[in-house]
Amino acid sequence: MVFDNHQPVIVRAINTLHSVGSPEMTPVDSFGNVERCRKKEFAFHYSPDKKLVHVVAKLQDHPGAFASLLKALGTRLNLMSTSSYVLEDGCAIASSVGETLFQSDTARSIQQAASSSVHVMSCQVWESHDGLLIDQFHSGIQSGGGESYVLMHRTGLADMFMEVRKVLGSGGDTILYLQGKNYGRLRVEACASMFGPSPASKLQELSHIYEALGFGSTKITANSAGEVKLILNDDFECDTSTRGGKTCSFTRGLAEGSIEAILKEEMTSEETRCRLRGDDECEFVIRKAKNASAKRTPSPDIMN
């Protein structure tokens, strides 16, 4: 256990890392905490006993426009999911999935109800068939930064990695580690401006981003020796249907590559605990490589 001898330092490091986080990311806690959960995306929904509709409205980008639409829909639908986003032309899209409260309602009548909002410029409604409602409006998923994403089943991705290991043995693990490392490095470089002039102070934010994207719940700490410890209690790579494998090679590479890019230091890593080996969680230790060139620009001290 690498960190047993550094426990007091780790505690200080946790506080330090918390203190350097962006203050605006701290939730206002006036009414207590909302229990965390996974974000629900309704690319399709199956509910045989319900009459479901998908309402898509183009709105004027005007304060109160979204609230006005929700008010118009609220008396007709039990809303299950709703979201809105601004388009490049200055208008906004509102997308809502809901169960009709009245059997007599149809796609047409819901469309008319939505259009009663003065801020709705146009509106389309799709109805479920045989209980199945599919989002036929969106042609994919895009992040707030404008990048395209594919939504893939965690177990499917983990099984794909497992297949690589099964076919190629330890060489498969090496490929996954290298690909993870390359992916992590490229992601940090692509988002370099987002991390500002002191990227080394943004390790917490980086781990929160991966967590929000579904890679796994993370806890990250660092000590004065320049070692970073990352703990994931639900790393996606362990979500295999076969529970095979011994180590999360892609995630280890991802962590190493990301931290290497953000600290601008050559790093090395090991997975000291892994759910694939029966541990409760996966633990990665990432530290500066011993043979790293002394000529490299020293990174800002993330622990001070």
Ligand SMILES: [Zn+2]
């Ligand atoms: Zn693991």
